[in-house]
Each structure stands twice: as structure tokens, then as C-alpha cells.
Amino acid sequence: MISAYPGSAVRAAERPLLEAGAGPELMQKAAYGLYRSAAALLAQRRGRIYGAAVVVLAGAGNNGGDALYAASRLLARGAGATAVLTSEQAHPEALAAFRSNGGRVLQLRDETVSAALALCRESDVVLDGVLGTGGKGGLRSQAAQLAVLAPARLRRGESPAVIACDLPSGIDADTGQAAGPHLRADLTVTFGAVKTGLMAGPGAEAAGEIELVDIGIAGYLDAPAVQRLENRDIAALLTEPVPGDHKYSRGVLGIAAGSETYPGAAVLATGAALATGTGMVRYLGPEPVSGLIHAAHPEAVCADSTVPLTHVQAWVAGPGAGVDEDQRRRAVEAMASGLPAVIDADAIQAVEPGLGPQVILTPHAGEMTGLLNSLGERIDRPGVEADPLTWVRRAADLTGATVLLKGWATLVAAPGGPVYSQAEATPWLAAAGSGDTLSGILGALLSTDRTGTRGPGHYARLAAAAASIHGQAGRLAAESGPVEVSKLPEGVRSVMADLLHG
Missing domain, CATH: 3.40.1190.20 (Ribokinase)
Incomplete structure (x- = not known):
């Protein structure tokens, strides 16, 4: 059974760990999980990571930091990477690590949108770290123009493959609503718990495949909002005939x-x-x-x-x-x-x-x-x-x-x-x-249900x-x-x- 939780519930579950000073550790766990998924996808599509072209769409929050740290690991394995910063601010430590490993940076402005889209379309993988679980409404300003990107699954295997960091940017983590322009992904690597917004409405369509990275908050979560049967x-739930059965x-x-x-x-x-x-x-x-x-x-x-x-x-x-x-x-x-x-x-x-x-x-x-x-x-x-x-x-x-x-x-x-x-x-x-x-x-x-207790x-x-x-x-x-x-x-x-x- 897959359980999904509202973004607000996940943030509440993270709070005790953050208050205990474990924020950097949580980010590194998330970033490592994102890196591993991106590396596996690159190996599947290209046969190797070395020489791959990676674009990071990095917003101001922790999602941008997760994506930058993940890209830093890909840089260390021979990939080339460019960070497209959708905000004037970015996670400072993650950006420094990205730059120190040879990553290039492009600030998204009106005059650089075309260049950013060209980089994305020519890349092997795009890491979407623009907005996180606290984001409300769709993508805004120049970032909204990135919503024209189509993931590989919608383009018959062409590059790039899009990997969403925690959830596709512009999707409401609690409901799956898309109040405006939003990104769509081949794969969503989500942290701590699957978000409800990945299970319903536009969010389910935008998410692509879903992978969960355990960052150690499961014990702090209450009852799920949505579940998925495996x-x-x-x-x-199924019933097979037994000897003595008749029609x-x-x-x-x-x-x-x-x-x-x-x-x-x-x-x-x-x-x-x-x-x-x-x-x-x-x-x-x-x-x-x-x-x-x-x-x-x-x-x-x-x-x-x-x-x-x-x-x-x-x-x-x-x-x-x-x-x-x-x-x-x-x-x-x-x-x-x-x-x-x-x-x-x-x-x-x-x-x-x-x-x-x-x-x-x-x-x-x-x-x-x-x-x-x-x-x-x-x-x-x-x-x-x-x-x-x-x-x-x-x-x-x-x-x-x-x-x-x-x-x-x-x-x-x-x-x-x-x-x-x-x-x-x-x-x-x-x-x-x-x-x-x-x-x-x-x-x-x-008609074949033989369950005794039907709660x-x-x-x-x-x-x-x-x-x-x-x-x-x-x-x-x-x-x-x-x-x-x-x-x-x-x-x-x-x-x-x-x-x-x-």
C-alpha cells in the first residue's frame, strides 16, 4: 500500500528534526536520493553518466538546494550541468557546492528565457527544483514560460527527461491542483512521504513515475490522506474457487x-x-x-x-x-x-x-x-x-x-x-x-466477495x-x-x- 500525505503534514513531520538541527542532514538525504534516481535514468537512456548534459531549474527554497546538491554529484561523475536560477536568491551552500564542482549558472530573466529553454531542450535531464511543497499557485514571471517544456514521455523518448524534485513545480502538494502554468515530469522523486498532490487531478498526470526517498520522518506522520493499492x-481481496464450490x-x-x-x-x-x-x-x-x-x-x-x-x-x-x-x-x-x-x-x-x-x-x-x-x-x-x-x-x-x-x-x-x-x-x-x-x-x-468483516x-x-x-x-x-x-x-x-x- 502506498500512502500519501498533504504537504502541510509532511512539513509538520519534518519540524521536530529541523528544530533539532537536522536540516542539513535531511537535505543531503534528499539530494542523494535525487542524484541516484537521476544517475539511474541517465545510465538507462545514455549508457553512462559521463558527458551527459544536465540542467537544474533552481528556485529560492530547499527544493532548489536539493536539486543543486544532486547536480553537484552528477558533475563529480563527469556530467556537465547548468543551473537556471529562477529567483535572485538560491540556497547559498548548495549553489557554492554546485559552482565548486564546475557547474555553470544562468540567471533567468526576460532576456535569458530563450537561452534557458534551449539549454533544457538540448540536455539529457532537467531537474525541476523551482517550487516545493509550500508553493501555492502556478509558476510565475519568467518561470511560467518554462511550462512549455514537455517531458520525454510526452515526446516519444526525445530528450530531455524531466525529473521533478519532490513534486512538479506549480502543483499543489495538498490537492493536485494546478492553479496556473506548471511543469510536467517523467519521474517525480519525492522526499519523506508521497504527497497527496501526486495522486490526484493535474498533479497525478504531471508526476509521471513516482519514487520515494526515505529521509527519516515516517514515525512523525499521522493517517494518510490518500492511499494506493499495490x-x-x-x-x-480476491477469491478463488475451492473444492465444493458451485456456480x-x-x-x-x-x-x-x-x-x-x-x-x-x-x-x-x-x-x-x-x-x-x-x-x-x-x-x-x-x-x-x-x-x-x-x-x-x-x-x-x-x-x-x-x-x-x-x-x-x-x-x-x-x-x-x-x-x-x-x-x-x-x-x-x-x-x-x-x-x-x-x-x-x-x-x-x-x-x-x-x-x-x-x-x-x-x-x-x-x-x-x-x-x-x-x-x-x-x-x-x-x-x-x-x-x-x-x-x-x-x-x-x-x-x-x-x-x-x-x-x-x-x-x-x-x-x-x-x-x-x-x-x-x-x-x-x-x-x-x-x-x-x-x-x-x-x-x-x-459478487465474489467473501470477506467476513466489512469495515x-x-x-x-x-x-x-x-x-x-x-x-x-x-x-x-x-x-x-x-x-x-x-x-x-x-x-x-x-x-x-x-x-x-x-
Whole structure:
């Protein structure tokens, strides 16, 4: 499990050590960790450090000092380095060490911005040390013009690779918001604890890969604000059949999805659920959709019935329902059934307060906007996308349900907490039907759940696990080209096999 903390909590955890005079030691630990990550990246990309071109974007604070000290170590191994100072002040000892090892310095001013950008684009690695956890708002003045830099991951492997020191400059450490221009990274080397802002919204997208450097503050941290499941955590939530199981004991999932207008959604959800391991699917919906499901998945049992008359362990309702009133009614019945239920797409319009955490809403940003406004909030889609962490928590508290907000980093909030963030997906999953597949995966996990004690956040953990499985399956599928969502269950099966059997 990866735990993330607000920048304010990390600074509070550092305070006792700083008051004890350990500030220089903390900085050297951070700088050494940053150096090691930069050296490893250079070795991977170039084969060696000697002769590499490094640019340090150094602000006035300790982040700039960390980056300058790290670059000093790279200089000692034969790299060339230039420090672009974004402030008239820089960490004096770190700058002196950088200069003593042969580093060059360029003061960022209006007339030197073009030269600074040229240096960055011609370098092998850029170390971003402009702003730290205390920075609020985006990059300002001449530094804002550096935001045009694109990391190598966004430029198909071209130089430079961008490494953020603690977090990308211009990203809010507490929320992941980007209030203005900000830098984006291939890798963020963060110190002491992962920052919440690296797990949500623009911050998650800007962070790239995340590496944590232990500087000795873990014992001073309280409860995390956000967590991320790792594969071992997900494996612990999964259920394998045992001798004596039958199709009913393995878990029966009810799916009320699809319509004559959008029949494919039901087929996709059913395929994903079966690939995830549910023992049986009972489909409720119009006969033409049932025919398609039987053709693709003859093991599914289809009927034109109601939720109260259908015996299942969990429900998926809403994908592809469109304006079908019967499917809308089934979604309302699923929410009222007391059973775990995934409520997606058009069914989210029927959500009202008073649900329980076993009901899991799975909106994208547009659907979340509609839900929040129906509950009395005043927010638009850009507002949700700018600060998804705040709004996923708000939606969970307003509805009483567990809420999974889809995005580059998918966030899951239980009412009152906890919050999870999963970012295993590939951009190739931004395709029609992808959300229907996620609903099927989550529905299967709910139907096969044999957990005895279901404490706070249990359903949020299952939802986070589903998001991770979905993302990993997408990445696996993308290895052979663009993702065809109808083929995604093949990847789901492979991911499940890896999780269950190691």
C-alpha cells in the first residue's frame, strides 16, 4: 500500500528534526536520493553518466538546494550541468557546492528565457527544483514560460527527461491542483512521504513515475490522506474457487445494462465480469440485447424480469441504459436492494441521498458534474477536473455511497473516507465501452466477495482494486497496439491470473 500525505503534514513531520538541527542532514538525504534516481535514468537512456548534459531549474527554497546538491554529484561523475536560477536568491551552500564542482549558472530573466529553454531542450535531464511543497499557485514571471517544456514521455523518448524534485513545480502538494502554468515530469522523486498532490487531478498526470526517498520522518506522520493499492493488496481481496464450490456459491452477478439504442454496453460488462471470475451472470434487459449477449456469452442467463425477483449477490446497473425506462427502474431497484451495486452512466441521474457504502457510483467528470449539481452544488466540469479529490469526497458525503471518479488517476472515496487513487491505466483506455468493462470487473469483485468483516472503506478498496485491474489489463492490451475494448477481457484474465498465482 502506498500512502500519501498533504504537504502541510509532511512539513509538520519534518519540524521536530529541523528544530533539532537536522536540516542539513535531511537535505543531503534528499539530494542523494535525487542524484541516484537521476544517475539511474541517465545510465538507462545514455549508457553512462559521463558527458551527459544536465540542467537544474533552481528556485529560492530547499527544493532548489536539493536539486543543486544532486547536480553537484552528477558533475563529480563527469556530467556537465547548468543551473537556471529562477529567483535572485538560491540556497547559498548548495549553489557554492554546485559552482565548486564546475557547474555553470544562468540567471533567468526576460532576456535569458530563450537561452534557458534551449539549454533544457538540448540536455539529457532537467531537474525541476523551482517550487516545493509550500508553493501555492502556478509558476510565475519568467518561470511560467518554462511550462512549455514537455517531458520525454510526452515526446516519444526525445530528450530531455524531466525529473521533478519532490513534486512538479506549480502543483499543489495538498490537492493536485494546478492553479496556473506548471511543469510536467517523467519521474517525480519525492522526499519523506508521497504527497497527496501526486495522486490526484493535474498533479497525478504531471508526476509521471513516482519514487520515494526515505529521509527519516515516517514515525512523525499521522493517517494518510490518500492511499494506493499495490498488487499484493489487490490479491488479498480476491477469491478463488475451492473444492465444493458451485456456480451459485462462487457468486452470481446481476447486470441491468444496455438498451436497444446502446446494446454493446451490456455485452462488454458481461464479458468483463466473466473474465474477472464471477460464477454466473443473470442479465435483465430487452430481448434484442439478450440475443447479443447469448451470441457472445452463451453461459449468461437472460430474462426480462425485475430486480426484486432476481437472486444475485451484487448488481451492475446503468451502462448503456440510455432512455430505457425499464432499465432506469431496475437501477433504482438495485440501489434500494441493500446488495452491493455498481451504478454507472445513465443510472447516475437517478441517484438520491441516503445510499449506503455498498452502492458504488462510477461517474466520469461530466456525470459527476451532473450529479453534484442535482445535489445542490454549483460546479462545472472544468472545476471537477481541476480538483477531483475535493469533489469525489463531497459526492460520497452527499450521497452516502462509495464514489469512483474515473480519470487519469481514478479516485475512490468512501463516505467519511478513506480515499484511494489508482493510476495504472493507459491513455488507450480512453475509448467507448471502457467504462462498461470497468463496471463488469467491479461487479464481479462484489459478487465474489467473501470477506467476513466489512469495515469502513471495504467497498472503496474493492472499487480501487477494480480500477487497477482494468488499468493493468489496458496496459497489457496496449503492448500490441491500440486497445480494442471488446478484446479487453483477454487482458483481464491475464491480470487476474497474475494476481491470484503470483
